[in-house]
Amino acid sequence: MTTDVWSYALALYARTGVEEACLDLQDAGADVCLLLTGAWLGELGIAYSDARLAELEAVAGPWQREVIAPLRQLRRGWRLQAQHDEQLAGLREQLKRLELEAEKMALSRLEDIALEWQKGVASDLSPWLEGCAGEAGRQRRAALDELRSAASQGA
Template identity: 55%
Template sequence: MPPDLWNFALDLYARPGVENACLRLQEQGADVCLLLAAAWLGRRGVHYDPVCAEQLQGIAGPWQRDVVEPLRRLRQAWREAAGTDTGLCELRDGVKRLELDAERRLLARLEEIAAPWPEANGQDWSWLDVLAGTAREDRDALQSLRAAAIEA
């Protein structure tokens, strides 16, 4: 398991079924960066703490709202037109890179606060259930993410 959150997230996201599970959960309102951080914490064996979860949400919420989501909306809005406009396609690719960089920076912020939290024996998947928010009802997607994280 990669010790840092970014490389863990890249490894986890590349595993079969994880991208689809994350996108399903995102469509239901979950923050994928929080889900990846939750999987990282669970895999590391950090015991769930509601105060710590609130700290993560306090970092992720404003960053998603003010930085990531506007980039995502712009990229998605240009999808159809970029199919026939080379210049717009190049701009859209640039926005996509910015969106990914914004998510990488969010993961770095989450890691910075969570890295010192003590690890324990065993894994704690409560993080995933709580940080999935309203998307926690999609048990299949969460189980896919959990199973992949266990193997990571």
């Protein structure tokens, strides 16, 4: 297993079904960076607590709302136009890279919070995934189960 959250997230996201599950949960309102961090924390054996989740959400929420979501909204908004405008398509690709870099920064910020948390004391990543998914996980149970299954296999 990789030790940093970015490498872990890339490996997990590349697993069959994970991208689709994450996007389904995202469409229901979940923060994918928070979800991937939760899977990583579970993999490290870090014990879940509501207080720890609140610490992560306090960092993830504003970054998601103020940085990642506006980039994603603009990129998605240009999807149709970019199919007929080569220059706009190029800008859209730049936005996609910028959005990915913003997600990498979000994961790094979340990792920084968890650096001092004791590893190897918990064996179930489910509390992390369910906490990080929130209402989206209850709405999209199959997607959350798909993510849990892939994460349980180790990334």
